[in-house]
Amino acid sequence: MPASSLVKSVALAGAGTLGSVILPELLKAGFVTTVLTRKDSNRDSSFPSGALVKEVDYASSSSLVDALEGVDVVIATLTDRDAQVALVKAAKEAGVKLFVPGEFGNPTTNIEQSEVHPIIYGKKQIQDSLKSVGLSALLIFNGPFTDTTFNAFLGFDTTTGRIRLVGKGDTPISWTTRLDVARFLVHHLSTLTSFPSPSEPAILRIEGDRKTYNQIVDIYRRLHPEQDVRVEYVPVKEAEKIAKDVQSDFIKSFIEFLLLSWEKGATVDRGHELDNARWPEWKPKSVEDVLKEQA
Template sequence: MVKVAIAGGSGQVAREVIDALVAANKHEITILSRKAQPISNTTAPGIKWQVVDYNDKPALTEALRGTHTLLSFVQLLSDPGEKSQRNLIDAAIGAGVKRFAPSEYGSKSTIDMPWTYGKGRIVEYLKEVNAKSNVLEYTLFQPGLFLDYLAFPHQTSAHLTPLQTIFDFANRRALVVANHADDAVMTLTSVKDLAAIIARAVDYDCGRWPATGGVRGNRLNFAQVIAMGERVRGRPFKIEKVKVEDLEAGELNTSWGLEAVHHAVSDEEASALLKAVCVGVLLSSTKGAWDSSDEMNRLFPDYEFASAESFLAKVWEGKE
C-alpha cells in the first residue's frame, strides 16, 4: 500500500483512474484540487480531498509529504506556461515523491498540434531536473485516441464525456488525408483500459517505470478504422479527402467539422480550436503522432484490452 496523490482529481479522466484505484483497494488516495469538494461528490472510504494552490510551492510540498506516486491530470488549456505542473514537479522533488506521471493521456507526439505543445515542454523540464541524477521517476501514459470517442454521442464510461472525432460513426462519415489512408495510424484505447493500466503501474514494483509509457489498445490505420465503422454501422461511410498542403496552410476544405468542444474551452475560443484540432489531428496522423508505443502492454502482458470492433459493435447495435 502506498500513498497516491491525484492532481486535477476532479477531471473526467482522473475520475476514471480514481475509480480503478479504488476498485483495487490497495492505496491511500488524496485528490488535489483547486476547488472545494462538491457537495454532490461523495468519495469512497480512504480517499482524502485536499484543496491546493498550485502557485504556492511550499504549501504544495507540504501537501505531498509522504506521497509515493503523483499522477497529474492538470488541464493544459487551463495552465498557461505549464506553471501548475512545473510547481508540482518541484514540490514533488522537495517532498521526496518517488514517481510522477505528467498530464499526457493522448498522442505519442505533439507535432502539428499546438494546443498540446505544453506536454513537450513538461517532458523537457522533467529531463532537465533529472539531468544530474534521477531525482524523480516518471512515465508518459500515451493511449492514443480514446476508443470511447468513436461512440459519440453515446457515453460509454462513468465520467468521460463523449467528443467528436474525424471518424463520425453517428453520421457514417470520416475525414482522411489524401494518399494516407493506409499509412496514417490511429491507436484506439478505451478509457477504462487506460485507467486499469495506470492502476497496475501504480502497483508495479519490479523496477523503474519506463520513461515513455505507451498504451496500445488497438492499432489501426485510417482505412481499417473506416472499414470497421462500415461493418459496425452497416452502411458505407462518406469519405472526404483533404490535401496535406491545405492542412499545412491551416485550411480545412470539408463540408463538416467538429462541433463538440471540451468543457475547458470557452465559447469564444471554441470555433477556432475545433478547426485547429481537426487540422492538427489529420496532419499529425501522417507523421506518426497517434501510433503509440507499447511499453505498458509489455509490462503487463496478461492484460486483455477491449477490441475496438467488439466495443463499438455493442455501442451501435440497434441504433439508427
C-alpha cells in the first residue's frame, strides 16, 4: 500500500500518451486505481492487471459522479478541455480531495489569452474552473517530454538528419521523460501529508535535464557521426506568423507555438524554483540517455 495516509484511491482520466505511463506506476505504488474510459471509445485497450475500468459519458454529470465515488485523487491527461471541465465539476460533487489537471508541460499560471495558443489557454480555463468549484489542485510543470519530441513531426527528423529549429537554438529548455514525470507524481502522492488550499493550487516544477537545442544537436551529431546532419534555423518572426494562423492549420500553428515558447524560455523562466530536491533519489534520464535509446 502507498505510504500516504491521505491518498488511497486514484482515478486516471485518459490512458493514452502520458496516462499509459502513469497507470503502471500508480498500480506499482499500491493505489486503488480506476481508469475512466469513454463509452463511445473505439480504442482496443488492455489495461494492466489490477486496474479497475469504468466507462463514462463526459456529457453526463451523473455518469462521472458515479465513477468517482470514493476516489481521493483524479489525474487528468485529457486534451479535451470541455471533458476536463465536466470532470472537475463531477469530482467536486463526488467528494474528490485533489485534482491533477492535464498540465504536464510549460508553466501556465501567469499566461494571458492574447499570448498563447487556444490549446494552452484551455489549461488556464481548467485552473479557473478548479478554483471556482473550490477543489484542491496540483499542477505539474516539466517542460517538453524528452522521449516524444525528437521526431519529424516536431522538426527533428532522425531518419534524414534534417532538423528545423525556431530562433537561434541557444535558449535553455527543461526536458523530462514521461516515465520520470509519472514516477515523480506517484512518489508525491505516496508521501503527501496535506492537501493544498482550494484557493491556490500546489505546483510541482520538475526537470529531468536542461539543454539548448544546439547542445542537443551536438549530442546527436556525436552519437551519429555517419549521418549528414543539417539544421535549418527559422526566424522568430516567421514562426510567429505560423503560430498565429490557427485558421489555416490548427495543429501546425500549435506545433509552431510550442517551438516558439521553448525558444522564448517559457519552459524554465517563470520564477518557480525546481522541486527536484523533494525527492533526491529520483535520478531522471538526461537528453543524451534518451537519444542513445532512440539510436
